[in-house]
Amino acid sequence: MDSKPFLEPGPEEPARPQPPLPVKIVVAGGFGVGKTTTVSVISEIPLLTTEAAMTEVAAAIDRTGHVPEKTTTTVALDFGCITIDDEIKLYLFGTPGQDRFGFMWHDLTQGALxxxxxxxxxxxxECYAAVDYFEHHDIPFVVAANRFHGKLEHHLDDVRWALAVSDETPLISFDARHRRSVRDALLSVLHMSLAKAEYPG
Structure with missing residues (x-):
């Protein structure tokens, strides 16, 4: 008597969809430039933030003259994420802007595309330190001038000259309060970083 297999082969199961590729993007810059706003506007999950109320001493140190309405400051990180499509999901890590929290940058930038x-x-x-950091650590970056009150104080060409960034570094303007504008800025980072990863040098 022929033995039969314990389990008969069944119909082929459809392939399970693969989860999106996780991509880490760092959102950096000086104090009060709009990092927390940028991450919170675009994130599809509630923003994870480590903001603390500013004291009078901290306000004096951090020079709040141009941002007098700022009453809190990020002391560790902001975290959010956004699914771009079926293939890519961005994980956003916002850095603290003050120099005294700069020791955290190394950990926050590990593995960033x-x-x-x-x-x-x-x-x-306020932005020289961030530009220098990413240039020194050879991490691709896009410079994004935030349009406070809908305008820029200087033309983008003048900003590029003042920050001494090369022509190869994309320099754009955006509005951190508007989701679509933030999305376009992040896509600029993604496309530029993927191109660098594929064709380094």
């Missing part, structure tokens, strides 16, 4: 460096054109000196 690229970065969005946000600048306030009224306070360009």
């Amino acid at each position: 690229g970065a969005l460096v946000i600048v306030d054109t009224r306070r360009l000196e």
Whole structure:
């Protein structure tokens, strides 16, 4: 008597869809340039933030003159995510902007594909450290001038000259309060970073 297999082969199961590829993007810049706003506007999950109320001493140190309405500050990170399509999901890590929290940048940038460096054109000196960091660590980045009150203080060509970034580094303007504008800025980082990864040098 012929033995039969314990389980008969059944119909072929449809292939399960693969989860989107996780891609880490860092959102960086100086104090009060709009990093938390950028991450919160685009994130599809509630923003994970480590903001703390600012004291009078901290306000003096961090020079809140151009952002007097700012009453809190990020002391560790902001975290959010956004699914781009079936293939890619961005995980966004916002850095603290103050120099005294700079020791956290190394951990936050580990494994990042690229970065969005946000600048306030009224306070360009606040952004030198972020630009220098990503250039020094060879992490692809896009410089994004935040349009505070819908306008820029300086033309983008002047911003590029002041920050001394090369022509190969994309420099754009965007509005951190508007989801579509933030989406376009992040897509600029994604496309540029993927191109660098595919064709380095």
